[in-house]
Amino acid sequence: MSDVTKLIHEYLRHNKKFPHVFCAGCGHGIVLGSLVRSVHALQLPKDNVVIVAGIGCSGRMAVYVDFNTVHTAHGRALTFATGIKMANPELHVICVMGDGDALSIGGNHLIHAARRNIGVTALILNNQIYGMTGGQCSPATPQGDLSMTSPYGSLEQPFDTVELAKAAGANFVARSTSFHANQLDTLMQQAIMHPGFSVLEALTPCPTQYGRKNKFRNVVDMYTWLKKNTVKVEKLKEGDTRIPTGVFQMLDRPGLEERYSELRRSLRPEE
Ligand code: SF4
Ligand code: MG
Numbered sequence: 001m002s003d004v005t006k007l008i009h010e011y012l013r014h015n016k017k018f019p020h021v022f023c024a025g026c027g028h029g030i031v032l033g034s035l036v037r038s039v040h041a042l043q044l045p046k047d048n049v050v051i052v053a054g055i056g057c058s059g060r061m062a063v064y065v066d067f068n069t070v071h072t073a074h075g076r077a078l079t080f081a082t083g084i085k086m087a088n089p090e091l092h093v094i095c096v097m098g099d100g101d102a103l104s105i106g107g108n109h110l111i112h113a114a115r116r117n118i119g120v121t122a123l124i125l126n127n128q129i130y131g132m133t134g135g136q137c138s139p140a141t142p143q144g145d146l147s148m149t150s151p152y153g154s155l156e157q158p159f160d161t162v163e164l165a166k167a168a169g170a171n172f173v174a175r176s177t178s179f180h181a182n183q184l185d186t187l188m189q190q191a192i193m194h195p196g197f198s199v200l201e202a203l204t205p206c207p208t209q210y211g212r213k214n215k216f217r218n219v220v221d222m223y224t225w226l227k228k229n230t231v232k233v234e235k236l237k238e239g240d241t242r243i244p245t246g247v248f249q250m251l252d253r254p255g256l257e258e259r260y261s262e263l264r265r266s267l268r269p270e271e
Pocket of ligand 2: 099100
């Protein structure tokens, strides 16, 4: 039994349940567990880790961890994260956002963080819907899927987070799901440690807002769907329409904060 599991068992001996807001079956808790396990496995001192969260169900993750945390405005998490990393380049800054947060209201910040290649890890929990606000269509809702604002099926083409981040210039781009917890742990550790801007998309089931509207009977159906409809990118063959998972881009260009430090050193060599 790992130290983290022992701590959880100890907590549950004194408390009947965790004081969190996630609905039963929500995939976000699995991503939160992966984040905690990854920081533990990497043996990062808690004081060197900063979680910057946006607004939404995923934003609550900042409230449940004992790192430095900032719960920011909707869509603006990456702007706070950029400032923190520029001022304190030695910190591991992890920005937690939902698909609405990262791809809609914060979409511009995402592409510019990637273009600048700021040394921040963007963890994007994609449940294909706005969960906390009642199930509105997001930029990740698949075309034809039902939501509160698309009762006859969405007419819009969704963003592909991976392709967007790659094209915008992120150093590290990966995707996993709540169903693939081991793969998620591995990619989370890589994303945290990779220099420059890292994007890790985690597909997570939202049984309450997305699942019910799209005729999934229960969360087991949603995990079964994730299992059947995803494939490791190395095994993807031409014509395969499943969603690829794994690492899609790994570059080693210096992060913005590194280039800034070099500039400062060249302008003020005495510092
Ligand atoms: Fe999770 Fe959806 Fe419930 Fe939010 S609304 S906590 S995303 S299941
Ligand atoms: Mg969402």
